[in-house]
Amino acid sequence: MPSSAVHRHDVIVIGGGHAGVEAALAAARLGADTLLLSMSCDTVGVMSCNPAIGGVGKGQIVREIDALGGLMGRAIDATGIQFRMLNQSKGPAMHSPRAQADKQDYRRFVKFAVEDAAGVSVRQETVVGLVMSEEEGGRRNEVDGDATPSPSPLPHHRIAGVRVADGTVFHAPAVVLTTGTFMSAVMHTGEAQAKGGRAGEGTTSGLSGALRELGFELSRFKTGTPCRVHGGSVDWAACEPQPGDADPRPFSYLTHRIAQPQVDCYLTETTPAVHDLIRANLHRAPMYSGQIHGTGPRYCPSIEDKVVRFADKSSHQVFLEPEGRDTREVYCNGISTSLPRDVQEELVRGIRGLERARITRLGYAVEYDFAPPTQLKNTLETHRVRGLYFAGQINGTTGYEEAAGQGLLAGANAALAVAGKPPLAIGRDEGYLGVLIDDLVTKGADEPYRMFTSRAEHRLTLRQDNADRRLTPLAAAIGLVGPERTEQLARHEAEIARCEAFLEAHRIEGKTLAERLRRPEVTLESFAELPEWRAERFDPRAAEQAAIGAKYAGYIARQAVEVRKAQRWGAVRIPDGFDFAAVEHLRHEAREKLGSVRPADVGQAGRISGITPADLSVLVVALERAG
Amino acid sequence: MPSSAVHRHDVIVIGGGHAGVEAALAAARLGADTLLLSMSCDTVGVMSCNPAIGGVGKGQIVREIDALGGLMGRAIDATGIQFRMLNQSKGPAMHSPRAQADKQDYRRFVKFAVEDAAGVSVRQETVVGLVMSEEEGGRRNEVDGDATPSPSPLPHHRIAGVRVADGTVFHAPAVVLTTGTFMSAVMHTGEAQAKGGRAGEGTTSGLSGALRELGFELSRFKTGTPCRVHGGSVDWAACEPQPGDADPRPFSYLTHRIAQPQVDCYLTETTPAVHDLIRANLHRAPMYSGQIHGTGPRYCPSIEDKVVRFADKSSHQVFLEPEGRDTREVYCNGISTSLPRDVQEELVRGIRGLERARITRLGYAVEYDFAPPTQLKNTLETHRVRGLYFAGQINGTTGYEEAAGQGLLAGANAALAVAGKPPLAIGRDEGYLGVLIDDLVTKGADEPYRMFTSRAEHRLTLRQDNADRRLTPLAAAIGLVGPERTEQLARHEAEIARCEAFLEAHRIEGKTLAERLRRPEVTLESFAELPEWRAERFDPRAAEQAAIGAKYAGYIARQAVEVRKAQRWGAVRIPDGFDFAAVEHLRHEAREKLGSVRPADVGQAGRISGITPADLSVLVVALERAG
């Protein structure tokens, strides 16, 4: 072998998707010398599917990513072409920001940000294997997909680096794997199949074998994408315009305003005739013909799924979303499909406004390997290999935001571990990210996991408007965000306090403004004409916080009680490597489940499905005895 | 099979590179309903290698493409970040425009232009086979790479369409194949190999088999690309800045001025130590180890080629060219290489300014199938299959400009043929494009062919400054350019005539200005202070034409005589399908060569290497007898 320079870094991130990008940036923000390896430099930051960020549950995650210093919020603020705050008619816990992106602008912004970040090196490389450290119990020091799989699992390995296509090894004590839909990926359009994780790109098969050999369980999921049509062939007048908000609100707490011009989306819908066509061709849909084995996302279903599952609905919405400002391609949101070409073409032409639409890219489904996430700690480190982290779609999730959030936490934890510092954990009561991670590592994923507000038991406090207040202090404490964010938050908190004081001090007809706000029909706007209120010129974002606090004070107090209750169990830690099998009096099923999930604390143990309060009592006694 | 709608178009273009884009646009300008099929919509217009358009010989081609209504000139004008007119110290025949592009902007501009063009439909599809018409002598009507190759060639086929990956057939009476470096492509970096025509993309193997089965000869060429480094890791102060021209001049005759801000490039060089390193590792270079069989471009050699071929040179220039405005990646022009990673890394660090450079993408070579171009008519239609055209790198050329020029002519000729109109042919005396096509179809390509001014025998008239005057009238005559260009040219010609008249009429010390201009030291600037000259306010571009005409009148007149002489032979047409084997008294070698090239006229016959004037006389007699 050549006398090549040895490549050493603190953290290696594999993959330049949404998870990989946030992972690399977070690790670097914490001071780790970070290497990002991706199959192509040109696809760093690519949006594989729809040109949008945010949405219900997801918009909250973007705000949390931003509060932790991540990139996603700033990227969409800089490149969004239509911003909407969803659910504005509902309470503030349901308000969810969403924006369409100019897809190419988004990718360029992200790629540039990663290139430009101090502490991150990007290299165009395809990873084919993982390298284990020889120090610790490693029978072999290199594992790749070509090697014969060993029958017995290899527990307690430690990662030492990765091997790329030409055999070169890049060394690091921590590796974050974020390969998205690319592991052993197969694309389907009707009967036609092709290898690849995204149209026009490749797949990576070596890694699946390497993970299996290390004893990881892999399973198959599928996801899909709709066709794109040429904007010039759409009858826009036949569709209903969907303008963005008149006052587009940014995702990032650092963005002051959205300056770029906005565009409209359009709404149309499928018809009974379209549904008949789909039903008549179901035997040719890879999902139904048996050609695809992986489970698809229930909450982002293909049009064929929708027609089957909601057989009584006579139409489904189709949003026509421009993919950017300098392209004519339009994304047909709502008709994700892997039906064969002829059906796709007839289907599209059956939709109002698309009668003469010209398809530029067909829809397709992609089936890929994921690693069931109960194999992870809540730091996203694998139980099986020390220093190896998984983040993003590889963990069985779907969605850019879920991927990015996991990436940020995995990257941060990788860097913290390398530096010998305690991990960053976000509780279920602190953020949707906490809910996401806890759900994944505790319950696994029977189907592609996406976030919903209903997954959060404390969602009244987990609002998009207060992610900075909830999470930026955590991030600041470990150096994950810089002074710009902490100073901004300090100013914000001071202004909130000033406004709260005013609301408590000021009375109308004997009642304080805070008290008045508790009445459903009273809002901040009710005070707009009060000269005293106007004189204070409160920052509107701070005033909103104060008002929400006043309005929901009762609920929030009750939630706090519940949170404290839940935290009690959470405080009882279970040591790493604790032997659940050795716990006397524990039911066999509980032993198995606990042994497989390996919860970090009794709180998490209690959330494992099938674990009873009685099991917990037995466990707590055993833990007390052991520790 | 499903009852799919039948897809019918006039012209199908396979490939969205520089050749494919110009082919599709030209066909559509001529009124053909044109379909562009490309492996990925996102790579339409990608610059595979260096971020620059133009250069010596190539800049002239871009001007000619523009004069014919093509896109390339406008694309680089809109997205160029550093413009230079090369060879300004030499005569006007040598002036050659060149510009650096923002690579991503260039790609987006081109993709949008193609999407937006009336008459062009773009679809993301991978073509796997060619479909022959059954009407005419076709033993089989479908040919693809999976079929068993038939031993005997199938002459006089007629194309009927193409088959894409899922089996669907798109029908058209004319097909232009522009697959670039993608046919049976293998990439090499040192000992490591991977399939694919460009890093991160796939290859198309089916088409090679399909062409072979039709009796086409295929051969292997290779090309290479240098590594890219991160701009933040370059010591710019150690390099020599290379600013662009203060007054950047546009490529397109339609562009008034270059408005966007310009950037600098930088110059550095290799050292004897770097050359020693390369020599010590030559056995590991795929070009020298025997791993690559294809011939590489002599005039765009890899650094290992340069070190071997110019063994006495102690350094080679390396231009550091930013790949765009919002990326930190820098293209290292001059060190294209497929040496293994460790050598590339050491090599880069041996260059002044790059001592601490961080490589973002390694250099690599790609080896691919091309079709020796003597199998083509001068319309770029294949002799073997009617309606099938080849253009671009598939014809054994290298370079974006050469590809684009061929694409334009192939697309135009495909559309003209479908409309039953006579083809567009450009003579060697009319344009570099004429030289290019004639060289290819007459002499073939023993090594990747690129344009040089020295290839043109009439280069005094084939200047970058007069491509519109030479070619726009040809294009206008067949409807390839619209009124915008013809009107602009008419105004230009009128202004030139006005200026010429002035130069003839005006005297200083008894001599007309035109006569004065013949003296080497006299230029237009010499008249700058003349009040009469200033009063006329001649358009500078028109004045330049008049002055060049006056200055080189003698040479140009002599060249015209030669052109007329050459045209005499060119006027003697050889009918399609003429049987050279049956010509009595023709030498055996001449019969073979003529039979393989199948020249369109006696002029072309005379340019075939090994054909003597005596052969031509025999041929002319035979033609007179036959016709």
Ligand SMILES: Cc1cc2nc3c(=O)[nH]c(=O)nc-3n(C[C@H](O)[C@H](O)[C@H](O)COP(=O)(O)OP(=O)(O)OC[C@H]3O[C@@H](n4cnc5c(N)ncnc54)[C@H](O)[C@@H]3O)c2cc1C
């Ligand atoms: C066709 C399709 C349809 C989808 N539809 C939806 C949808 O409807 N709704 C939804 O919410 N989500 C959808 N998604 C999912 C969404 O794209 C992902 O959730 C998100 O992109 C995941 O981000 P990630 O970072 O985990 O992976 P990705 O964005 O997939 O990024 C993976 C990265 O890893 C790189 N990589 C892979 N293997 C290697 C290797 N061996 N070496 C080096 N680099 C490697 C890739 O080049 C890429 O940069 C879809 C995805 C696809 C492909």
Ligand SMILES: Cc1cc2nc3c(=O)[nH]c(=O)nc-3n(C[C@H](O)[C@H](O)[C@H](O)COP(=O)(O)OP(=O)(O)OC[C@H]3O[C@@H](n4cnc5c(N)ncnc54)[C@H](O)[C@@H]3O)c2cc1C
């Ligand atoms: C690594 C590398 C290095 C190079 N170095 C140099 C250099 O140093 N100097 C130089 O002058 N030139 C260089 N070139 C060549 C230059 O890129 C080409 O000359 C130019 O791009 C050719 O244009 P083209 O249109 O013929 O092909 P390309 O630009 O290669 O485009 C081919 C197109 O065809 C599509 N395609 C291929 N197969 C199919 C199919 N079956 N179905 C549908 N679509 C298909 C591809 O997706 C692509 O869009 C290099 C190229 C490469 C790849």
